[in-house]
Amino acid sequence: MPHPSDDRPDPRPVPPASGAPEPGGTHRANLPLPPPEPVDPDLGPGPAQGAPPESRLPVLLAISLGGGAGAAVRYGATVLWPTPTGAFPWTVLVVNAAGCAGMGVLMALLTEVWRGAPRLLRPFLGTGVLGGFTTFSTYALDVQTLLDGGRPGRALADLALTLLAALAAVTAASGLTRWAVRPRLSRTGRSTV
Amino acid sequence: MNWLLVVAGGMIGTPLRYLTDRAVQRHHASAFPWGTLVVNVSGSLVLGVLTGALLTGAASENLLLFAGTGICGAYTTYSTFSYETLRLAERGERTAAFANVALSLTAALGAAVLGLGLARAVWGG
Numbered sequence: 001m002p003h004p005s006d007d008r009p010d011p012r013p014v015p016p017a018s019g020a021p022e023p024g025g026t027h028r029a030n031l032p033l034p035p036p037e038p039v040d041p042d043l044g045p046g047p048a049q050g051a052p053p054e055s056r057l058p059v060l061l062a063i064s065l066g067g068g069a070g071a072a073v074r075y076g077a078t079v080l081w082p083t084p085t086g087a088f089p090w091t092v093l094v095v096n097a098a099g100c101a102g103m104g105v106l107m108a109l110l111t112e113v114w115r116g117a118p119r120l121l122r123p124f125l126g127t128g129v130l131g132g133f134t135t136f137s138t139y140a141l142d143v144q145t146l147l148d149g150g151r152p153g154r155a156l157a158d159l160a161l162t163l164l165a166a167l168a169a170v171t172a173a174s175g176l177t178r179w180a181v182r183p184r185l186s187r188t189g190r191s192t193v
Numbered sequence: 194m195n196w197l198l199v200v201a202g203g204m205i206g207t208p209l210r211y212l213t214d215r216a217v218q219r220h221h222a223s224a225f226p227w228g229t230l231v232v233n234v235s236g237s238l239v240l241g242v243l244t245g246a247l248l249t250g251a252a253s254e255n256l257l258l259f260a261g262t263g264i265c266g267a268y269t270t271y272s273t274f275s276y277e278t279l280r281l282a283e284r285g286e287r288t289a290a291f292a293n294v295a296l297s298l299t300a301a302l303g304a305a306v307l308g309l310g311l312a313r314a315v316w317g318g
Contacts, residue, residue: 039224039280042214042273060208067207068200071267075199078262096271103272104279127211127273132203136233136269136297137240138262140305144241148309159298162271167294170275 037111041103042127062120066128070099074133086149089142089158092135097165099134104173106130113181195258202263206236210268225289226277229270230297236269237301241308248309249316269301 074095081091106126110117139162146155213235214228221227243261246252274297281290 037280039277039284040214040218040226040228040273041276041280042211042229043218060211063211064204064208067267068204071203071206071263072196072200074266075196075258075262099272100275103276107276123211128207130272131210131270132207132267134271134273135266136271136274136301137236137265137305138269139271140233140237140301141240141244143302144305144309145244159302163294163298166271166275167278170272170279174276174279 041107041122042131058120059123062124063128063131066124067132070129070132070134074135083142086146086151086154088154089139089146092138092142093158093162093165096134096139096162097169099130100166101169101173102130102133104170104175105177108174108177109181112178194255198255198259199263199266202259202261202265203267206264206267206269209264210236210270213268224281224284224286226274226281226293229273229277230293230300233269233274233297234300234304236265238304238308240265240269241305241310242312243308245309245312246316249312251312251316 077095078091083089083091103126106122110122110126114121139158143155143159146152146158210232213232217228217231218226240261243252243257243265247254247257247261274293278290278293281287281293
């Protein structure tokens, strides 16, 4: 059973990093090893060589639909909680941190339990919804606007707090999700890393 | 109307990120997420230009909603950036994880400044 998440034609096998076992199974006896999980969640583990090119359009459509939905929710948040000029951009910070938490949960589920998930689920939810929901450009402009407006303290706080919140969110969400599904895995006789 | 502009922009920006990411990643064999870096830096540059154009009166609010909030907002991403950083750290590639953060932040911020400056140079203000 291949484990494609998209139609990437040229999967780059990732050389194993020194000492760090790939999550998702180096000791899974009697089961075919899944392809190693790459760093980039949008590209995913490559499918078996040469997926048919016609599978590319559904992937792009799923990404596009998800992205439209994600962008709409982000815009809705900024309409509900607008940031006055010069104020600290909490809304975008919370949006980004929440999206990073979502990505941590999604990727942990996809790599630990939903190995047979529909092929379009990751492109739709990960690349699409969460990718369209979170934003780097608005963040960069927010920091720059605060600097320009003579608020270097707030600019630095936004720069650092967003980063810390995002990394903490994705790390905690990923770890908690893996921990939460572990009992299920052991009941089905599969081991986790 | 505002919602339509943002959704339409989001539907364009997101596949654009995927295609850009793939095109960049195809050209090197390392695990370093150059694709997302290129996306976030280029998106910040364009949003800088758009914001500058709005400030100088060369762009409308509607254009900003469509191309800024919609396209650039969805084209750039924090979730993929943070997950890739986490993956690098989990694989023991601390230096690469740190470099990804440092490069992304400084380059995107620099691109935003550059974009604003370009817009002011072109449209005055």
